[in-house]
Amino acid sequence: MAKSNAAEIENLLPLTPPVFHILLALADEERHGYGIMQDVARQTNDRLQLGPGTLYGCLKRMLAAGLVEESDERPDPELDDERRRYYRMTRLGERTVRAEAERLASAVTAAKARRLLGHAGGKA
């Protein structure tokens, strides 16, 4: 089981930037579409602003791949004026985003080793 999971994750990598950031947004809590979009904008200093087509297109594929699932709980029923759909990350999603982060980290290390990225000493 664990083995097939690892292979499954390997197949999903590398993640596209929208998928990666959506998973990051869902790492700490369940969110609805607008919440995800706002958090992704925060993570990326407004550089990645997800429109409805991109966001729900990604969510559709992520649901199919089992990275996220719809939540039946209403985390904030008081503030929830409309019946918005909330999404949460699955175990598989968590392991995938972790694997992707590790992949990116090793890429960053490689870039640093070739002095392509700022060291503690600043720009050379």
Added chain:
Amino acid sequence: MNALIGWLTRAYAVSLYAYPREFRLAYGGEMERLFRDQCRDAARSGDPLQIGGFVLRSGADWLGGNVRERLDSARGMLANVRKAAPRGLVGEWTMTLVMYLFAATTLVQAYVIPTGSMEGTLRVGDHMLVDRAVYVKPGALASRIMPYRDIQRGDIVAFLFPEDTKQTFVKRVIGLPGDRIRLVDKQVIRNGHPLTEPYTQHIDPSLDEYRDRFPTRPNALTMPRGLDMFERHVKNGEVIVPPDALFVLGDNRDNSEDSRYWGFVPRGYVVGKPLFVYWSYDASTNELDHWNTAHLLDIAEHFFTKTRWERMFLVPKSEQALEGKLR
């Protein structure tokens, strides 16, 4: 602003019909909600650059999402070709095409203000979207499925110029069928009531015998329809608007070629109602009428400085003139 957001969201909801059916059914409602939230955020920022960015991004997002979901559903369908979905690939694409054409030809039309006849309200170089559905003839199919209302006095309308239907003009409706109109020293008198018109501007203090004391002594009349109006629809020194026609004037009253010169606008010539300015660029009438390379280069070079950012999303308002009493 809220009305505009509501309208945009509705338009967006309609545009979602271009997405594959299953995707739209599953996510359409959520996408509409997200779009409205983003509209509100952009409007709240009040920053034209941010609003412009939002508009461009939404367009790209809609198109990109559409293509992606289409490809996805096509792939799914090819994989399930044996299951033979009742509405196949061809049907889906036909639906999309019909939606595109419907939106492009029926609902809205882009229009640019080429002359200064509405100056004071609309400026030369204002690029506008015209809502073509709102004034559609009562009883037409569109009047039942789209928000519809009849033309009222004070409305700004876009219409085909009766003397040359290749041109579209924008003016304000002053007289509806049955109304009696005359001008006394620049003052419009409708059905015996002098109008207070806050939207007009006068740039020429001198009085023109014809322009400002309409309809007297047709010295400036050259257009056949104007002459026709003068011969058949003037009674006791007033023009009487015939059935199924409109009497329109420009807000820049002293420099406007309008119903005073070329007669009434037939109701069927009305194209629609200007919705809002989506882009305003400082250009001359000549440049706007005859697009050429020089004009394109001018836009490329001066896009940011000659765009009138403050006019973006300006909504030209219908305004009722106050009717006073004759002294």
